[in-house]
Amino acid sequence: MFHKIKQKFESAKEHHGGNSQTNFGISIPTAGDISKREIYRNRYNHGVNLGSCFVNESWIYDTIFEKGGDNEYDAVSRQVKETSVDEAAENLSRHYKEYISKIDWKWLKEEAGITALRVPVGYWHVGNGKFVKSLAFESLQNVYAKAKPWDAFKDLIKKAEENDIGILVDIHGLPGGANTDSHSGESVKTASFFGSRSYVDIMVNEVIPFIVTDVCQGNENIIGLQIVNEAAFDNDAKKQKKYYSRAVKSVKSIDESLPVVISDGWWPQQWSDWLEKEKLDTSVVIDSHVYRCFSDDDKSKNADSICKDIPNSINFPRDKADYVVGEFSCVLDGETWSKTKETRDECVKKFGNSEIKQFSQVASWGWFFWTLQFKYGDGGEWGLKPMTEKGAIPKRPKDASIPPDENKIKDIIKEHNDYWKDKGGDKMEHWRFEDAIRCAIADIEAFHKFDGSRLGRWHAWSEQRKLQHIQEKGESDYIWEWKQGYQRALDEFNGYHY
Secondary structure: HHHHHHHHHHHHHHOOOOOOOOOOOOOOOOOOOOOOOOOOEEEEEEEEEEEOOOOOOOOOOHHHHOOOOOHHHHHHHHHHHHHHHHHHHHHHHHHHHHHHOOOOOHHHHHOOOEEOOOOOOOOOOOOOOOOOOOHHHHHHHHHHHOOOOHHHHHHHHHHHHHHOOEEEEEEEOOOOOOOOOOHHHOOOOOOOOOOOOHHHHHHHHHHHHHHHHHHHHHOOOEEEEOOOOOOOOOOOOOHHHHHHHHHHHHHHHOOOOOOOOEEEEOHHHHHHHHHHHOOOOOEEEEEEEEEOOOOOHHHOOOOOHHHHHHHHHOOOOOOOOOOEEEEEEEEEEEEHHHHOOOOOOHHHHHHHHHHHHHHEEEEEEEEOOOOOOOOOOOOHHOOOHHHOOOOOOOOOOOOOOOOOOOHHEEEEHHHHHHHHHOHHHHHOOOOHHHHHHHHHHHHHHHOOOOOOEEEOHHHHHHHHHHHHHHHHHHHOOOOOHHHHHHHHHHHHHOOOOO
């Protein structure tokens, strides 16, 4: 929706010689009049990953790895070789059912306050093995046709909707791999997806359109489509950019308002700059993963130092684009613990809360903890439930002072007017500042009515509202006052109080 609004606005502005007061015929929701689908797609998320539900990882669930293998392709191939296609399919099908049946929906909704699940899937799961021809998983097509992971995924979507929980479809495994890790589903020595025209063509022309048409359009609780997970770092990333451009176009040709999620490739600034340049900043959300247990730099620090460094090390340019932390945990490395004097539980709680606090400042689409559940045990510092119960991951607050106190609103407006009084304020348009405050509050109230939600995607949403304001009230040199007012209202009234 946002991309279309911006496109129409710009074309109409050019056509009318820059006269932005023209009625552009843009159909967008007025302040406070927001559909449930739009809230799902734009609210701030307290989320969790369903690690190893579909894209299997042996350290989380070892069900399909009983015959060996380091990744899903090798594990299933070995089982087929040693048993049969039917037995391998039954093993997978049983895993999907057991995993999903184990989900405690009541706890997720009422205790943890989870708003959405990030669900990793591989291209080989889509349509029950429909798109594997000429790809690595082609030899296993019959297995997935019988195991029916896509049917299980659709059941999961419905169960989530019954609990007001959204689903982020995460294409975790791409042909040839976006990275060389086993969570791509197959063994690759070099990540070859972005450099292969045939791989990209299959995803952009076949897989992505199928996903959008088959599950995203018909389910109002689908919050977005992630078109890649953890793209390898690339200094110029020309091939990644080509894929992202084509994929976004593919999605938007079917569903204009569906958020498209890309990987930051371990360089957040690179992608906000690119999105701004390509005018895709209101269509795309950038996914950045936050772990403090892998790098030598983090291993060299104690827990307290890592916590204190979070505001500096997690600092996305939120004014340029929308960000989501698609994965993070409360795990610190053994070397860090060897340098730490404080108790482990105390440090873990401090670490988790420091992460959540920082995310609430810079990640406008929220966060997704890695991960929900394990076959054995609770996952410790990788597990959502133990971390929530220990207070390391705060439960989502649903109480808020909404509507805000009118006196507080008037004080903010007066403060703005007084500041500019002796700085040329008499020539300014302070009414725009107040207009933005009132508009933002109406939006905040509308989101809050749906299960205590908070407005998210601050960049895209405020840009939409700014263009709507210009359409209705006209262009001006003082649009900056409107922008300041909207952002001030978000800062004052939209945050979670942990």
